[in-house]
Amino acid sequence: DAKTTQPNSMESNEEEPVHLPCNHSTISGTDYIHWYRQLPSQGPEYVIHGLTSNVNNRMASLAIAEDRKSSTLILHRATLRDAAVYYCILRDVPTYKYIFGTGTRLKVLA
Amino acid sequence: GAVVSQHPSRVICKSGTSVKIECRSLDFQATTMFWYRQFPKQSLMLMATSNEGSKATYEQGVEKDKFLINHASLTLSTLTVTSAHPEDSSFYICSARDAAEAYTQYFGPGTRLTVL
Numbered sequence: 001d002a003k004t005t006q007p008n009s010m011e012s013n014e015e016e017p018v019h020l021p022c023n024h025s026t027i028s029g030t031d032y033i034h035w036y037r038q039l040p041s042q043g044p045e046y047v048i049h050g051l052t053s054n055v056n057n058r059m060a061s062l063a064i065a066e067d068r069k070s071s072t073l074i075l076h077r078a079t080l081r082d083a084a085v086y087y088c089i090l091r092d093v094p095t096y097k098y099i100f101g102t103g104t105r106l107k108v109l110a
Numbered sequence: 111g112a113v114v115s116q117h118p119s120r121v122i123c124k125s126g127t128s129v130k131i132e133c134r135s136l137d138f139q140a141t142t143m144f145w146y147r148q149f150p151k152q153s154l155m156l157m158a159t160s161n162e163g164s165k166a167t168y169e170q171g172v173e174k175d176k177f178l179i180n181h182a183s184l185t186l187s188t189l190t191v192t193s194a195h196p197e198d199s200s201f202y203i204c205s206a207r208d209a210a211e212a213y214t215q216y217f218g219p220g221t222r223l224t225v226l
Binding site for chain 2: 100
């Protein structure tokens with residue numbers, strides 16, 4: 001199973017952009033990169049996913065390195081509600097399994 | 111967006127009893143559902159993959175006779191924790207795969223199981 005590596009924790013000030021990095025050096029050509037976040041005592045919430053090109057949606061942007069060995073989740077303006085554990089996951093082919101790493105705990109300061 | 115529900119949201123039971131947790135995909139058909147467990151301050155650990163109409167595939171170290179999984183329809187999977195013990199107390203989360211969206215998984219809200 002391809003693995004991901006993320007910093008254990010990060011801090012950001014409210015209203016400022018946040019860049020959450022993820023390394024996935026063993027990614028294969030068909031692995032999609034998925035990002036989820038989890039609030040305490042809740043199930044993970046889908047944020048964004050991509051394969052090769054950068055992606056934008058209403059929640060965030062995903063920047064994928066040209067060699068696909070790393071990616072960055074970008075929250076354009078952090079709010080207190082964005083405080084959560086963010087997981088970067090590679091979707092396993094062909095079982096579609098997600099193997100969760102330790103994730104990054106994001107703290108947003110008011 | 112795709113919605114997955116779980117029932118119950120929390121359950122307390124006595125040691126030795128069995129507990130059933132339901133997972134439903136509300137607005138899409140899920141040929142595959144997954145079951146995870148999560149201990150406090152830890153990440154999610156995949157327990158098993160459930161395919162509609164076939165036997166579940168369990169991850170290494172997960173006892174299939176203790177954690178019974180049934181996926182009888184395209185919108186419902188159940189996890190039964192048999193002969194529960196206090197060490198089975200955990201947060202159980204299901205997810206469902208939406209084949210129409212690059213196989214993205216959508217997660218339920220989780221079930222908090224406490225075994226006394």
